[in-house]
Amino acid sequence: MSINPVSFKGVYKVTLPHVDSAKNEKEKAAYTEMAINTIVMGMNASVAEPKADEKSGSIYFKINDANDVKFEKGFAGLLKNCNDQFKVDMAKKAYIEKVSDAEYNSIKSSI
Numbered sequence: 001m002s003i004n005p006v007s008f009k010g011v012y013k014v015t016l017p018h019v020d021s022a023k024n025e026k027e028k029a030a031y032t033e034m035a036i037n038t039i040v041m042g043m044n045a046s047v048a049e050p051k052a053d054e055k056s057g058s059i060y061f062k063i064n065d066a067n068d069v070k071f072e073k074g075f076a077g078l079l080k081n082c083n084d085q086f087k088v089d090m091a092k093k094a095y096i097e098k099v100s101d102a103e104y105n106s107i108k109s110s111i
Contacts, residue, residue: 009047009062011104012071014038017093018057030086034094037078039111045071051107059111060104072096 016035022028048062063071075096082090
């Protein structure tokens with residue numbers, strides 16, 4: 001008899017700056033790079049359909065708990081790359097936080 005472990009899912013709210021809010025071309029490039037790479041990484045790691053909240057500019061990803069650390073480290077790596085490449089402090093503009101399933105479920109718009 002084999003035991004099939006239960007796979008838990010963490011919900012991450014990723015808040016990114018709007019590209020059109022950039023003050024100059026360097027910020028615009030950094031915001032674009034961060035958005036594209038975060039969305040690709042989140043889509044690849046998601047176990048459910050990602051959702052977007054246009055009001056807050058946030059995207060919600062459901063990540064298998066086994067990949068939580070990988071997702072968090074990946075996001076930190078994206079921040080560092082943008083900081084190094086564009087000399088823009090992205091940590092003040094882009095961030096992730098774990099949120100509840102209820103918050104994820106309250107978002108109606110899918111990506």
